[in-house]
Amino acid sequence: MNNRSLMRINLVIVAYFATLYALNFFKVDFVIVGVFREILTIPFLLAQVVFLFLSFRFLVKENKLNFSFGLSLVLLIVCTVLTIGSFF
Numbered sequence: 001m002n003n004r005s006l007m008r009i010n011l012v013i014v015a016y017f018a019t020l021y022a023l024n025f026f027k028v029d030f031v032i033v034g035v036f037r038e039i040l041t042i043p044f045l046l047a048q049v050v051f052l053f054l055s056f057r058f059l060v061k062e063n064k065l066n067f068s069f070g071l072s073l074v075l076l077i078v079c080t081v082l083t084i085g086s087f088f
Contacts, residue, residue, distance in 0.1 A: 003062070003069040006055050010072035013051060014079045016044050048080055 020041070023033060055073050059065060 001054070001058065003058065003066065006051065006058055007069045007072040009047075009051055010055060010076040013044055013048050014072070014075045016040065017048075017079050017083055045083065048076070048083065052076055052080055 020037065023037075055069075055076065059069075059073065
């Protein structure tokens, strides 16, 4: 994996959870939205933790940081803290 693919995956994960938050905030409650929410939330939660670990590992291994990868990593960290924090 390179930093571009990790960046894209990180942004997709962040976009998914931001979309879930927006749907909940605006009280959008369609059946098809609920189906996709139920099907995709647990895999995205697991992917969030896995790709956070992989991104940190890539950052330490490559020891170089460009702006877009750094931004996606920071967004993923914030998203992880907010997601995990919502359980408590």
